[in-house]
Amino acid sequence: MKTEIKKLRTELERHNRLYHIENTPEITDREFDLMLRKLGELEKQSSEPIDPNSPTQRIGGEPIDGFKTVPHAAPMMSLGNKFNEEEVFAYAEKHGGPFILEPKIDGISISVRYENGNFTQALTRGDGERGDDVSANIKTISSLPLRLQTANPPRLFEVRGEVYMTRNGFTALNKKRQEAGQEQFANPRNACAGSMKKLDPREVAKRPLDIIFYATGKLDGIEFATHRELLNTLNAFGFKTATTSPTCTTSSDLWKNIEKLDKMRDEFDYEIDGAVIKIDDRTRYTELGGTAKFPHWATAYKYPPEQAETRLKDITIQIGRTGVLTPVAELEPVQLAGTTVKRATLHNDDEIQRKDIRIGDRVLVEKAGEIIPAIVRVITKKRTGSEQPFNMQTACEAIGINPIKNEGEVAWRIDDLHHPAMLKRWITHFASRNGMEIDGLGESNVERLVDAELVKSPADLYTLEKTQLLALEGFKEKKAAKLIAGIEQSKTRSFDRIIYALGIRHVGSGSARILAAQFPTIGTLTSADIQTLEKIRDIGPIVGNSIVEFFQASENKTLIEQLQAAGINLQQAANGSDELAGQTFVITGTMKTLSRNEAGERIRERGGAVSSSVSKKTDYVVAGEKAGSKRTKAEALGITILNETAFLKLIQTDSTHPKQKEPANQTELF
Numbered sequence: 107m108k109t110e111i112k113k114l115r116t117e118l119e120r121h122n123r124l125y126h127i128e129n130t131p132e133i134t135d136r137e138f139d140l141m142l143r144k145l146g147e148l149e150k151q152s153s154e155p156i157d158p159n160s161p162t163q164r165i166g167g168e169p170i171d172g173f174k175t176v177p178h179a180a181p182m183m184s185l186g187n188k189f190n191e192e193e194v195f196a197y198a199e200k201h202g203g204p205f206i207l208e209p210k211i212d213g214i215s216i217s218v219r220y221e222n223g224n225f226t227q228a229l230t231r232g233d234g235e236r237g238d239d240v241s242a243n244i245k246t247i248s249s250l251p252l253r254l255q256t257a258n259p260p261r262l263f264e265v266r267g268e269v270y271m272t273r274n275g276f277t278a279l280n281k282k283r284q285e286a287g288q289e290q291f292a293n294p295r296n297a298c299a300g301s302m303k304k305l306d307p308r309e310v311a312k313r314p315l316d317i318i319f320y321a322t323g324k325l326d327g328i329e330f331a332t333h334r335e336l337l338n339t340l341n342a343f344g345f346k347t348a349t350t351s352p353t354c355t356t357s358s359d360l361w362k363n364i365e366k367l368d369k370m371r372d373e374f375d376y377e378i379d380g381a382v383i384k385i386d387d388r389t390r391y392t393e394l395g396g397t398a399k400f401p402h403w404a405t406a407y408k409y410p411p412e413q414a415e416t417r418l419k420d421i422t423i424q425i426g427r428t429g430v431l432t433p434v435a436e437l438e439p440v441q442l443a444g445t446t447v448k449r450a451t452l453h454n455d456d457e458i459q460r461k462d463i464r465i466g467d468r469v470l471v472e473k474a475g476e477i478i479p480a481i482v483r484v485i486t487k488k489r490t491g492s493e494q495p496f497n498m499q500t501a502c503e504a505i506g507i508n509p510i511k512n513e514g515e516v517a518w519r520i521d522d523l524h525h526p527a528m529l530k531r532w533i534t535h536f537a538s539r540n541g542m543e544i545d546g547l548g549e550s551n552v553e554r555l556v557d558a559e560l561v562k563s564p565a566d567l568y569t570l571e572k573t574q575l576l577a578l579e580g581f582k583e584k585k586a587a588k589l590i591a592g593i594e595q596s597k598t599r600s601f602d603r604i605i606y607a608l609g610i611r612h613v614g615s616g617s618a619r620i621l622a623a624q625f626p627t628i629g630t631l632t633s634a635d636i637q638t639l640e641k642i643r644d645i646g647p648i649v650g651n652s653i654v655e656f657f658q659a660s661e662n663k664t665l666i667e668q669l670q671a672a673g674i675n676l677q678q679a680a681n682g683s684d685e686l687a688g689q690t691f692v693i694t695g696t697m698k699t700l701s702r703n704e705a706g707e708r709i710r711e712r713g714g715a716v717s718s719s720v721s722k723k724t725d726y727v728v729a730g731e732k733a734g735s736k737r738t739k740a741e742a743l744g745i746t747i748l749n750e751t752a753f754l755k756l757i758q759t760d761s762t763h764p765k766q767k768e769p770a771n772q773t774e775l776f
C-alpha cells in the first residue's frame with residue numbers, strides 16, 4: 107500500500123504540473139478527482155501518518171485563531187518606481203543589460219519555503235522583516251507544488267511570488283456578494299488580500315486564487331547565474347511563472363516591450379499595474395547594491411491608470427435578484443481604454459457620500475486594468491453649483507421603492523417583494539432553468555404578466571388561463587398554449603429545484619439540493635429551526651436565518667399553501683435514482699395507467715429529462731394511444747418508441763436504486 111500511495115502522489119503531482127504549468131493536461135478533471143479520492147482512501151486505511159504535503163492535504167483542518175508572525179530568513183524588499191520613458195532609459199543606461207521584462211502582477215507578495223523539497227511555510231511580506239504565516243491558506247492554491255518536482259532538491263529553497271485573484275473569478279465573487287448584500291470588493295487585489303486574511307482555509311479554498319513566482323529568498327544548496335535560469339528552474343520545479351518575460355538587450359528594446367506588454371494586459375487572467383525590469387545577470391546583484399528599501403537589480407515601471415473625464419448625468423438604481431439596490435452612475439459616453447464607457451458602478455451609498463459625488467458633476471473615470479470602470483473623484487473645481495447631492499432613500503422613493511438597510515450590511519435592499527420590479531425578478535428566477543424551468547416564460551413574458559397584474563406571486567402562474575393570456579398584447583394562440591403547457595409541466599420539477607425557485611436569500615442550487623436531502627418534505631423544511639439548520643454543513647447561520655425568516659413570513663406561508671394546492675411536487679422523490687440521467691424523453695398520446703404529467707414525473711425522478719418536441723437529441727418517445735405526428739417523426743428519425751407496457755417496465759426496473767447524494771462540500775463554488 108505504501109508504494110501505491112507513493113505512486114499515486116507522484117502521478118497526481120505530475121498531472122497537477124501538466125495542467126497548471128504546461129497547459130497540456132493528459133487526464134480530465136474528473137479523472138484527477140477520482141485519483142485524488144483514491145489516494146485519500148488509501149491514506150485513511152494506511153497505518154502511516156499522512157504526509158502534510160500529500161495532494162489530499164491542500165485543504166487543511168480547522169480554522170485557526172490568528173496568524174503567527176514569523177521573521178523572514180532574507181528580508182522581503184520592495185521595488186523602486188519609474189514613471190516615464192526617460193526614467194526607464196536612465197535606469198537602463200546606468201546599469202546596462204541584458205534585461206528581462208515581466209508583468210508586474212497586482213496581487214499580494216508571498217514568500218514560500220521548501221526544505222529538502224518539501225513545502226514548509228508561506229509568509230506574507232508584512233513589514234519586510236517579519237510576515238504572517240499564511241501556510242494553510244497558500245496550500246489551498248492548486249497550482250502551488252507542495253513538493254519540488256526534482257530528484258535532487260536543495261536543502262533550502264525560498265521563492266517569492268504574487269498571489270492574485272483571477273479576473274473572472276473576481277467578477278463572479280463580487281456578483282455573489284452583491285446578491286448576498288455583502289460589501290463588494292473594489293478590485294481583485296483587495297479581494298485577494300481579504301482572502302489571505304481568512305482564518306478558515308476551507309473558505310480560502312473556495313476563492314479563485316492563483317500564484318505566480320518571480321524571485322528568490324534565502325537559498326541553500328542551489329544557485330542561479332541568471333534570472334532566466336531561475337525562471338526555467340522554477341518551471342521545472344513545478345511553479346507557475348509569468349506567461350511572458352522577454353529578454354531585452356537595449357534601452358529602446360526595453361521600452362518597446364514595455365509598450366507591448368501594456369497592450370497585452372487584457373490577455374492575462376490577472377491584473378497588472380506595471381512592468382518589472384530585471385537585470386538578467388544575477389552574479390552582479392551584490393555589486394549593484396540598492397537602498398534600504400529596494401535593490402538596484404530590478405525596478406518597476408508603473409503604467410499610468412487609464413482615466414477620462416466626463417459628466418455624471420444621473421444615478422440610477424439597479425435591483426438585484428434578492429432585492430439588493432446598487433446605485434449606478436449614468437455617464438455621458440466617453441472613450442476609455444479602448445471602450446465606450448456609459449455607466450460605472452458606484453458600489454454603494456457609502457461610497458457616494460465618501461467621495462461626495464453629486465448628479466451633474468464632472469468626474470474622473472478610471473479603468474486601471476479593472477473590469478468595471480469606477481469613478482475616481484469629482485472634479486470639484488468644475489462645479490457650477492447646480493449639482494444635486496444624491497440620497498438613496500429619496501432616490502428609491504422616487505421610483506416607488508421603500509429601501510431598507512439591515513444592520514451590519516452595506517447594501518440597501520428593497521423592502522417589498524411585491525414591487526413590480528422585484529416581482530419581475532422573482533418570477534423570472536422562479537421560472538429560470540435551474541428553478542422551475544418554465545418553457546415560454548422568459549423576461550419579456552414575465553414583464554407582460556406582471557404589468558397586467560395577472561401575476562402577483564409565483565403561485566398565480568398556476569391559475570393562469572389561456573383566455574387571460576390571449577387578452578394580452580403579443581400573445582397568440584400558439585404562444586399562449588405553449589406557456590400554459592410549460593407551466594403545467596413545471597409542476598413535477600424535483601423538490602430541490604422548487605426550493606431554489608422560491609428565491610430564498612442566500613439559497614442557491616447547491617444549498618437547495620442539500621436542503622432537499624435533509625428535509626424531504628416541505629413541512630419539515632418550513633418548520634426547521636435555526637439550531638438544526640445552522641448545524642448543517644454548508645448551510646450555516648446566515649443561510650439558516652434567511653430560510654427561517656422566509657418561511658415565517660405570512661405571505662410566504664400563503665405562497666406555499668397555494669403551490670401545494672396547485673399540485674406542485676413539494677417533496678423529495680422517495681425512490682429517486684439517476685438511472686435515466688442524460689436520457690431525453692418525449693411523451694405523446696394517452697396512456698391507460700398514468701397521465702403524461704405522471705409519466706414525466708417518473709422520468710425526472712430517475713434523472714431523465716422530458717422534452718416537448720422530437721429531435722435528433724431525443725432518446726425515447728413514449729407513445730400512448732392516439733399518438734400522432736410526434737410518433738411519426740420519431741419513426742422517421744429512427745428513435746426508440748416505447749409503448750405503455752414497455753415504458754412501465756423501464757421505470758419499474760429502475761426504481762430500486764436509491765438516489766446518490768452529492769457530497770455537501772462539492773455543491774457550491776464559493
Ligand code: IVH
Nearest residue numbers: 183184185208209210211215268320321382
Ligand atoms: S520582483 C526586491 N517581480 O511588486 C523585490 N515583483 O512594488 C523583488 N511584483 O513587492 C520583487 N510582480 O509584490 C517582482 N514580476 C514581478 C512582480 C513583482 C509584482 C510585486 C511584488 C513587489 C512589488 C514591488
